[in-house]
Amino acid sequence: MSASEASAQRLAELVAACRHGVAFSGAGISTESGIPDFRSPGGVWTRFRNVLFDEFLASAEARHEYWRQKAEGMREFGSAAPNEGHRALAAWQRRGLIRRVITQNIDGLHQAAGSDGVLELHGTVLEVSCLDCGWRGDSKPLSARFLETGAVPPCPACEAGRLKHATISFGQNLDPDVIDAAVEEARRCDLFLVLGSSLVVEPAASLPRIARSRGATLIIINRDPTPLDRVAGLVIRESIGATLAAAEALLTRS
Ligand SMILES: [Zn+2]
Numbered sequence: 001m002s003a004s005e006a007s008a009q010r011l012a013e014l015v016a017a018c019r020h021g022v023a024f025s026g027a028g029i030s031t032e033s034g035i036p037d038f039r040s041p042g043g044v045w046t047r048f049r050n051v052l053f054d055e056f057l058a059s060a061e062a063r064h065e066y067w068r069q070k071a072e073g074m075r076e077f078g079s080a081a082p083n084e085g086h087r088a089l090a091a092w093q094r095r096g097l098i099r100r101v102i103t104q105n106i107d108g109l110h111q112a113a114g115s116d117g118v119l120e121l122h123g124t125v126l127e128v129s130c131l132d133c134g135w136r137g138d139s140k141p142l143s144a145r146f147l148e149t150g151a152v153p154p155c156p157a158c159e160a161g162r163l164k165h166a167t168i169s170f171g172q173n174l175d176p177d178v179i180d181a182a183v184e185e186a187r188r189c190d191l192f193l194v195l196g197s198s199l200v201v202e203p204a205a206s207l208p209r210i211a212r213s214r215g216a217t218l219i220i221i222n223r224d225p226t227p228l229d230r231v232a233g234l235v236i237r238e239s240i241g242a243t244l245a246a247a248e249a250l251l252t253r254s
Pocket of ligand 1: 130131132133134135153155156157158160161162
């Protein structure tokens with residue numbers, strides 16, 4: 001048995017044995033679907049400057065720059081599809097092995113794979129909301145309109161409001177209800193499965209610590225070492241999709 005087969009075997013055993021599994025995903029699961037990690041050095045996002053939330057609120061020029069970045073991102077990566085890692089998690093949720101997916105990603109790929117009730121810590125790029133009247137809707141037609149006209153579209157409901165993709169911007173607070181629900185899952189779970197997160201930014205750094213402090217088994221599948229590897233029950237430095245697919249094959253074979 002190779003090292004990666006042994007890892008998949010151990011992962012399958014731990015997933016099969018848990019009563020309340022929670023998966024926590026970061027950029028690493030989506031890079032396997034071709035979506036670049038905006039934090040990695042030399043990555044595609046380094047040609048963009050970060051538009052801070054305060055600037056977005058205050059300046060029409062900053063809102064235009066924000067829309068240009070989001071619309072170009074949607075054009076380049078809007079057709080990305082879930083990979084076998086996303087699909088394995090959705091299958092495990094349907095069979096009651098994983099209760100909840102918590103993600104740092106804004107790409108909606110877990111939902112596209114069939115996961116329900118995903119807790120999106122950083123929001124979603126697939127929707128736009130009006131900061132002034134609360135209208136919310138599909139971002140795709142509005143991003144397409146921006147690319148056509150070069151102008152930030154007006155709010156379809158109140159016409160004057162500031163429309164923004166429903167992601168959490170730099171300098172913008174996370175949604176406290178989403179954070180509370182994620183912390184509750186971390187407290188209740190007996191298995192906490194980290195997929196493609198370096199666990200250095202909050203709340204990513206805290207959630208596995210909370211789970212671990214309540215006695216959950218921690219599994220970390222990530223390309224690079226993380227600060228929590230030493231307290232994890234299992235650390236795997238392989239492809240997330242291939243590892244989860246191999247574990248799923250073992251689980252459905254028996
Ligand atoms: Zn509005």
